[in-house]
Amino acid sequence: MTTTVPTEDLTELLLEWQNGDSVALEKLTPLVYEELRRIAHRYMQRERSGHTLQTTALVHEAYVRLVADKKMQLENRTHFFALMARVMRHVLTDHARRKNYVKHGGEMRQVSVPASDLMSLERASELVALDEALLELASIDLRKSQVVELRYFGGLSLEETAEVMAISVMTVRRDWRAAKAWLFRELYR
Numbered sequence: 001m002t003t004t005v006p007t008e009d010l011t012e013l014l015l016e017w018q019n020g021d022s023v024a025l026e027k028l029t030p031l032v033y034e035e036l037r038r039i040a041h042r043y044m045q046r047e048r049s050g051h052t053l054q055t056t057a058l059v060h061e062a063y064v065r066l067v068a069d070k071k072m073q074l075e076n077r078t079h080f081f082a083l084m085a086r087v088m089r090h091v092l093t094d095h096a097r098r099k100n101y102v103k104h105g106g107e108m109r110q111v112s113v114p115a116s117d118l119m120s121l122e123r124a125s126e127l128v129a130l131d132e133a134l135l136e137l138a139s140i141d142l143r144k145s146q147v148v149e150l151r152y153f154g155g156l157s158l159e160e161t162a163e164v165m166a167i168s169v170m171t172v173r174r175d176w177r178a179a180k181a182w183l184f185r186e187l188y189r
Contacts, residue, residue, distance in 0.1 A: 010077040062087040085154030096127040144179040
């Protein structure tokens with residue numbers, strides 16, 4: 001994750017915002033926006049074309065949710081971006097759950113579903129299944145679940161993940177491999 005703003009300045013603004021300084025939030029927003037769009041774009045690349053949620057909307061929805069969360073604890077810029085990646089994952093999962101709700105009779109009217117929407121319903125089911133598998137993995141091994149979240153959803157490198165989690169790069173590499181194998185087995189059995 002690259003930014004032209006020194007890490008110390010960004011971390012200082014994050015901490016000021018966390019302590020209730022709304023001016024810090026106004027200064028922070030333009031500094032982090034492009035990186036947030038990059039993370040959102042990475043998420044959206046995995047979605048079908050024509051997805052009803054666009055990259056900009058994903059960034060805005062995640063940002064609104066994060067700003068509304070009064071209990072958040074930010075440590076530094078890397079932690080902030082990791083947290084935003086998690087919030088984006090939740091936005092997409094909520095979106096997918098709403099699609100599944102409609103698919104399984106949540107709406108009173110029945111209408112025919114075009115083939116293009118069938119793919120989106122299939123993708124929605126996959127995203128919900130992945131989210132459920134990650135929750136199960138978290139109950140077994142929270143650290144491995146966090147590594148997946150940061151690497152896969154947040155797009156963090158091994159080094160960035162190690163920094164956020166305060167563990168070694170080798171531990172991240174081992175957890176990443178083990179978690180991928182576990183998730184593959186859970187999702188495709």
